[in-house]
């Protein structure tokens with residue numbers, strides 16, 4: 197359990213970090229290192245150089261801008277977890293954060309690290325996909341924004357170019373007065389990798405009818421799955437559990453869930469439906485309470 | 488590479504390979520053996536230390552990344568030679584350990600919790616140590632120890648910030 201040798205650099209600026217990435221194909225960025233270091237310890241990853249951006253100035257922040265909450269890539273997960281702005285404006289992320297790893301890994305792990313690692317079982321990845329976050333990277337002097345839906349392209353594969361550094365994630369903050377969220381996941385031990393996870397956010401009008409919904413399933417498929425059809429079907433409706441269950445089941449009938457030692461494809465499909473219905477129900481009830 | 492580490496309020500200059508974990512550096516270079524090496528890949532929590540007061544796995548950090556932080560190991564918790572901190576005391580009293588392998592990490596995780604939250608609920612205690620594996624006790628006495636320490640520290644009005 198000892199990593200292979202590597203060189204270590206700690207650049208003083210983003211430009212310098214990008215230049216170091218460009219100079220060496222096998223160099224990797226490290227921020228919190230809570231996924232990369234175990235992979236290195238098991239020698240599943242053998243970077244020739246680690247470029248440490250954990251303390252780069254100006255990349256750790258949470259602020260509101262134009263209806264979105266912008267989170268700097270190296271913002272620590274435990275900071276997000278207890279941030280008042282995230283609690284107030286991004287209740288879905290706030291609800292998912294305690295499920296991200298353990299207390300001790302959230303103290304080092306970063307938001308950008310989790311997104312760039314793009315594990316479908318990762319809660320931050322699921323929330324970004326469900327809410328349709330916008331991610332920003334810097335490649336040398338160039339900055340580019342990309343929708344989460346285009347960023348996550350495969351199992352732990354993203355559209356991020358080899359020489360680029362993820363710098364920010366912007367999550368839309370819903371401004372409706374009655375917004376509620378639900379989040380559920382199932383795993384062997386609290387905070388271990390999810391076998392299946394489900395996230396839902398709904399906005400209701402004063403009569404309790406849905407005006408907007410976003411629903412996502414994590415860990416069942418290689419990249420998080422958005423149930424946009426189900427979200428559409430909720431429009432103008434109050435929560436009707438059996439109707440929602442039918443819609444979710446129909447949406448999941450066509451997917452090919454992953455299978456492994458812990459959970460078969462059939463199990464994942466069944467549990468994904470159950471958790472999604474629960475998350476949607478929670479979201480409706482929470483939104484109704486906010487009146 | 489040279490790196491200067493601030494451990495238990497003392498500065499240590501050490502020469503390390505970049506690939507040396509903070510855990511190995513503490514144990515092998517500085518002979519601070521209270522941080523235990525269990526899995527060495529972030530699963531068991533035995534290697535927990537405090538970084539600026541937060542519980543962190545020292546096997547998931549390289550020593551070269553750790554300069555400039557206040558690092559606290561179990562060796563830094565006791566108030567004086569031969570004395571125990573209130574949390575350590577409580578672990579003895581409630582039999583919060585058997586083989587002791589997980590114990591330094593459990594105590595540091597408890598310390599991080601109690602320095603932020605002087606009145607933790609049972610759930611909060613369980614959550615705080617949920618990343619730390621114990622193969623002996625069944626956890627009940629560990630939870631009891633932390634609750635007892637919390638109660639005593641409240642009673643004695645002991646400062647619960649940085650040690």
Ligand code: FES
Pocket residue numbers: 523524525526527528529530531532533534535544545546547
């Ligand atoms: S030795 Fe660090 S978590 Fe197991």
Ligand code: FES
Pocket residue numbers: 583584585586587588589590620621622623624
């Ligand atoms: S006391 Fe033996 S592992 Fe916890």
